[in-house]
Amino acid sequence: MNNKIINEFSERLRQFAADRDWEKFHSPKNISMALSVEVAEIVEHFQWLTEQQSRELDNDKKGEVSQELADAFIYLVRLADQLDIDLLAAADQKLQINEAKYPADRVRGSSKKYTQYK
Amino acid sequence: MNNKIINEFSERLRQFAADRDWEKFHSPKNISMALSVEVAEIVEHFQWLTEQQSRELDNDKKGEVSQELADAFIYLVRLADQLDIDLLAAADQKLQINEAKYPADRVRGSSKKYTQYK
Amino acid sequence: MNNKIINEFSERLRQFAADRDWEKFHSPKNISMALSVEVAEIVEHFQWLTEQQSRELDNDKKGEVSQELADAFIYLVRLADQLDIDLLAAADQKLQINEAKYPADRVRGSSKKYTQYK
Amino acid sequence: MNNKIINEFSERLRQFAADRDWEKFHSPKNISMALSVEVAEIVEHFQWLTEQQSRELDNDKKGEVSQELADAFIYLVRLADQLDIDLLAAADQKLQINEAKYPADRVRGSSKKYTQYK
Numbered sequence: 001m002n003n004k005i006i007n008e009f010s011e012r013l014r015q016f017a018a019d020r021d022w023e024k025f026h027s028p029k030n031i032s033m034a035l036s037v038e039v040a041e042i043v044e045h046f047q048w049l050t051e052q053q054s055r056e057l058d059n060d061k062k063g064e065v066s067q068e069l070a071d072a073f074i075y076l077v078r079l080a081d082q083l084d085i086d087l088l089a090a091a092d093q094k095l096q097i098n099e100a101k102y103p104a105d106r107v108r109g110s111s112k113k114y115t116q117y118k
Numbered sequence: 119m120n121n122k123i124i125n126e127f128s129e130r131l132r133q134f135a136a137d138r139d140w141e142k143f144h145s146p147k148n149i150s151m152a153l154s155v156e157v158a159e160i161v162e163h164f165q166w167l168t169e170q171q172s173r174e175l176d177n178d179k180k181g182e183v184s185q186e187l188a189d190a191f192i193y194l195v196r197l198a199d200q201l202d203i204d205l206l207a208a209a210d211q212k213l214q215i216n217e218a219k220y221p222a223d224r225v226r227g228s229s230k231k232y233t234q235y236k
Numbered sequence: 237m238n239n240k241i242i243n244e245f246s247e248r249l250r251q252f253a254a255d256r257d258w259e260k261f262h263s264p265k266n267i268s269m270a271l272s273v274e275v276a277e278i279v280e281h282f283q284w285l286t287e288q289q290s291r292e293l294d295n296d297k298k299g300e301v302s303q304e305l306a307d308a309f310i311y312l313v314r315l316a317d318q319l320d321i322d323l324l325a326a327a328d329q330k331l332q333i334n335e336a337k338y339p340a341d342r343v344r345g346s347s348k349k350y351t352q353y354k
Numbered sequence: 355m356n357n358k359i360i361n362e363f364s365e366r367l368r369q370f371a372a373d374r375d376w377e378k379f380h381s382p383k384n385i386s387m388a389l390s391v392e393v394a395e396i397v398e399h400f401q402w403l404t405e406q407q408s409r410e411l412d413n414d415k416k417g418e419v420s421q422e423l424a425d426a427f428i429y430l431v432r433l434a435d436q437l438d439i440d441l442l443a444a445a446d447q448k449l450q451i452n453e454a455k456y457p458a459d460r461v462r463g464s465s466k467k468y469t470q471y472k
Contacts, residue, residue, distance in 0.1 A: 003123075005121075005123060005124075005206065006123075009206070009209065009210075009213075012213060013213070016213065016216070016217065019222035019226070020220060020222050020225050020226050020227075021226045021227035025402050027169035027170070027172050027173055028164060028172040028173060028175075029164040029167055029168075029169045029172035030169065030401055030402060032157075032160050032161045032163075032164045032172075032269075033161065033268075033269060033397050033400070033401040034401050034402075035157055035160065035161075035190075036154070036157045036158065036160075036161050036272055036394060036397060037394045037395075037397055037398045037401060039150075039153055039154045039157045039394075040154065040390060040391045040393075040394030040395075041391075041394075042150050042153065042154075042197070043150045043151065043153075043154050043387050043390060043391055044391045045150075046146060046147040046150045046387070047384055047387035047388050047391060048379050048384060048388075049147060050147075050287070051145035051147045051148065051286070051287075052145070054145050054146040054147035054150075055145055055146060055200075057146075057201065062201060062202075062203065065201060065203070066201075066203045066208045067208065067212060069194065069197065069198050069201075069203055069205060069208055070205070070208035070209045070211065070212035070213075071212060072153075072194055073194060073205055073206075073208070073209045074209055074212060074213065076187065076190055076191060076194065077209075079160070079187065080187050082173070083175065083180060083183060083184075083187075084180075085180065085183070085184045085187055087187060087188070087191055088123065088127070088191075090184045090185065090187055090188035090191070091127065091188045091191045091192055091195075092127075093188065094185060094188035094189060094192060095127075095130060095131070095134065095188075095192065098134070099134065102138060104137035104138050107138050108137070108138050108139045109138075109139035143284050148283055148284060151279050151282070151283040151387060152283050152284075154276060154279060154390055155276045155277075155279055155280045155283060157276075158272060158273045158275075158276030158277075159273075159276075161269050161272060161273055162273045164269070165266055165269040165270050165273060166261050166266060166270075168405070169404070169405075239359075241357075241359060241360075241442065242359075245442070245445065245446075245449075248449060249449070252449065252452070252453065255458040255462070256456060256458050256461050256462050256463075257462045257463035263405035263406070263408050263409055264400060264408040264409060264411075265400040265403060265404075265405045265408035266405065268393075268396050268397045268399075268400045268408075269397065271393055271396065271397075271426075272390070272393045272394065272396075272397050275386075275389055275390045275393045276390065278386050278389065278390075278433070279386045279387065279389075279390050281386075282382060282383040282386045285383055286383075287381035287383050287384065288381070290381050290382040290383035290386075291381055291382060291436070293382075293437065298437060298438075298439065301437060301439070302437075302439045302444045303444065303448060305430065305433065305434050305437075305439055305441060305444055306441070306444035306445045306447065306448035306449075307448060308389075308430055309430060309441055309442075309444070309445045310445055310448060310449065312423065312426055312427060312430065313445075315396070315423065316423050318409075319411065319416060319419060319420075319423075320416075321416065321419070321420045321423055323423060323424070323427055324359065324363075324427075326420045326421065326423055326424035326427070327363065327424045327427045327428055327431075328363075329424065330421060330424035330425060330428060331363075331366060331367070331370065331424075331428065334370070335370065338374060340373040340374050343374050344373070344374055344375050345374075345375035
């Protein structure tokens with residue numbers, strides 16, 4: 001996969017941290033914590049909604065969730081960059097593994113199979 | 119930002135779910151939970167490591183972490199797609215906000231400022 | 237509140253770590269990560285269930301969830317102990333705050349009020 | 355173990371929800387999400403601290419963390435109550451399992467063993 005966009009974004013994040021002398025805080029351990037905190041802020045938007053309500057956010061709510069997704073994306077890209085992991089290649093590979101592991105004609109519509117899916 | 123790669127990946131995830139009749143499980147509420155579970159699997163790799171050790175993973179460990187990053191990326195892209203949120207545009211915008219909010223010459227090297235950064 | 241039971245349990249956890257020379261791993265930072273990982277293992281059990289299904293676990297599933305709750309409890313008590321925080325007193329105080337903050341006759345049955353509850 | 359204190363606290367939480375007609379929001383699925391959000395607020399306090407700093411919180415910070423621990427405890431007790439799980443009995447049993455699984459004389463001081471500990 002062509003990683004140009006992700007690479008450029010990683011470079012901006014690297015510059016952002018360097019300009020502020022914040023690399024010292026950006027150990028993978030710390031970034032993994034920050035990522036989990038941002039993801040919890042996504043979860044917080046959905047915790048008391050029904051599944052149906054979560055499919056029908058109004059625009060204000062969607063704007064708020066959008067900012068939390070952005071934060072999660074920023075830390076995820078930053079973490080991959082620091083570990084020298086090619087995020088898109090890893091995702092591509094993982095999806096291929098899942099496609100092989102869950103043949104459509106065998107698991108279709110089965111929640112039982114699905115709940116065992118990870 | 120050009121979202122072609124993310125768009126194509128979103129489309130593959132959409133197809134993956136459709137082929138298995140799994141859209142019904144993929145409410146934003148549920149996906150946010152799955153995302154948080156995958157991110158915890160990243161955190162699990164780092165929980166007992168020192169910050170320094172987290173910067174020096176061996177190749178086996180890095181391969182394992184890579185797969186967890188992939189899972190988190192997959193769910194993050196899927197969640198954005200279901201909410202009709204442009205993930206890269208949101209991330210670009212959020213980074214610009216952060217750049218304005220934390221002027222390099224005022225926060226440089228300051229852990230105090232940094233710990234207030236969110 | 238009488239903390240005798242929690243105190244005794246904290247003491248057992250202290251002994252457990254001391255006997256294994258594991259205190260060095262048990263910084264509050266690390267324990268907070270371990271706690272979040274255990275809680276994600278609780279979430280994992282519920283991520284693809286409907287709310288109704290989550291209210292009707294069979295005995296096997298309940299046994300599994302029970303072990304994850306135990307792990308979360310262990311780390312929560314351990315974290316409080318290391319920070320010298322009286323967990324039950326803090327919980328009692330917080331519940332009193334919530335009782336005052338959300339007068340029953342004003343918020344009753346209101347999901348709008350509820351979703352603003354934190 | 356004598357659960358009197360936990361039982362009384364569970365009863366107060368039950369009354370708190372009933373008085374506000376909030377049981378409908380308190381499916382185990384939703385409570386597991388709320389628990390994970392509260393735990394992330396604990397993690398947030400520690401994400402940029404060194405392990406050493408996390409052991410030396412000042413009183414202001416400790417007061418803030420104390421409130422987050424209280425929130426996590428409240429949801430953990432509420433979740434156990436709704437699932438009809440005896441939290442202290444489960445924790446006692448789990449600790450006995452861990453004591454047997456990690457014999458002190460075999461794992462002492464070994465970070466390798468420890469990092470495999472779960």
